[in-house]
Every structure is written in C-alpha cells, then in structure tokens.
Amino acid sequence: MRNAFSVDVEDWFQVAAFDPYLPRSGWGAQPCRIERNLTRLLELLDTYSVKATFFTLGWIGERYPALVKAIVAAGHELASHGYGHARVDRLTPAEFAADLARARAVLEAAGGQRVRGYRAPTFSIPPDSGWFYEALAASGHAYSSSLAPIRHDSYGVPDASRRAYRDASGVLEIPISTVRLAGRNFSCAGGGFFRLYPYALFRWGLRRINEHDGLPGMFFIHPWEIDPAQPRMSGVPAKTRFRHYLNLSRVEARLHRLLADFRWARVDVVFL
Secondary structure (H helix, E strand, O other), rough: OEEEEEEEEOOHHOOOOHOOOOHHHHHHHOOOOOHHHHHHHHHHHHOOOOEEEEEEEEEHHHHHHHHHHHHHHHOOOEEEOOOOOOOOOOOHHHHHHHHHHHHHHHHHHHHHHOOOOOHHHHOOOOOOOEEEOOOOOOOHOOOOOOOOOOOOOOOOOOOOOOOOOOOOOOOOOOOOEEEOOOEEEEEEEEEEEHHOOHHHHHHHHHHHHHHHHOOEEEEEHHHHHHHHOOOOOOOOOOOHHHHHHOOOOHHHHHHHHHHHHEEEEEEHHHHH
C-alpha cells in the first residue's frame, strides 16, 4: 500500500505556537532558513525516488518563487497552506476566501501548476465547517487535508472520521493518520509526534493503519524539523520550547528509515 507523503512549507518562525511572541510584521526581519531546509528535503526525497505533496504558504512562494519552481520541476504536487499561516477558525468567511485566493494566485503563478489541495494551518478547521468547505469548492480546490481526528490542546476533532470522506460541497477531506487504541485516536501522522515517539513505535502505528485498518497513511513534515541549528525563539514558555525543539537532531535519520520502510506517493496519487 502506498502512503501519502506531505510537506508543510513554512519557516521556523511561522509556527502558530510562536504567534504570541512574534507578530507577522516581524517575519521579514527573521533569518530565513527555508531555502536550505527545503532543498535538503527535495534531495532526500529524490534519493528514495519519492514524489510528495508540498502544502506551501503563499508568503513563502511570493518571496522564494524559485523554490516553488523546484518543487514542480522535481515532479511533486504543489498545494496550498494558505497565504500567511493564519488559523482558519480565527478568520471570517470573507477573510478566508481572500486568503485562499491570494495564496493560490501566488503559487500558481510561480509554479505554473494548478493548485488543487489545501491544508489549514495548525489543522484549524472551524467548528462550523460548512462555509470552510464551500469556500474551498468555490475557489477550485478539490481536496483538503485539514482534519486531525485527535484530542489536542491547540487543534483536533477527536470524534471525526479517520477515513477520507467527501463533504456536501464535493471537496474530499483527507484526515491525517491516527491509530485507534482503547477507544481513543492517537496521532501517527508526523510533525511533533514523529519526533516524540520512538521510531519503532511510529513504524508500528503506520503499519497497523495499513494492515489492520486497510488505510493509506497521511504523513507530514516541516522543513524546519530537519534543522537542529535553527535559531531559538526567546521568551517562549517551556512547553512551547519542548514541543518545537524536541529531537530535531534525530529527524533526518528517522526520515531515511521511514522512506525506506514504506511506499510513498503524492496525495493526489494516493487519494484522488
């Protein structure tokens, strides 16, 4: 079974946990490391002949169009992560529609490829998700991978479907991967959990999803997660520091094992 490999293309200072400590107006003054990290990820995927989906911020595409071109030139799928990494559940429907349109225009102009996929920053699907999917459909997006069916203090809908499903708008929602144990969903999709769990446990979880549940996995990673030398944000609480910087030095080696242990493809190839 092929699993979907995805990359959320954002820089180290753009994570939602840093929002209270660094306003968006200060992003331009930060040392950007996206070129180095994204290039390294592209090289890593090429080593294993894996094609992936890159959910890319419009903010990044606007400033680094060559990176967008490199993603497309390597045969990967270009998708949207919104323009400025604003949580959808804190936007009005009009603001969300504008964010969608701005990001898509930037990415398609840079990549020369139609953008069909979308991932909400921080999996921030609003409680009333009807207008969210209607906006995606109206803007021409075919699918979303914005649902995290887990319990988390920042995001998640723990009782949501673990399987891909089609919303009434016609948009296909593809939840990130979870393992069902003792009546509860546990994330097995990447990000901080990929750094937190021992690799053997993460591999067991993904194999269980494939073999026991009969589902393809939906994995995601951020370019900054292979960069242990990235700057340290000052003034953040211990919990935030722990979550962001945990085991960064181990991620690249774990990715080598993950890419070798499973079959991978783009999101559109696996699910559409």
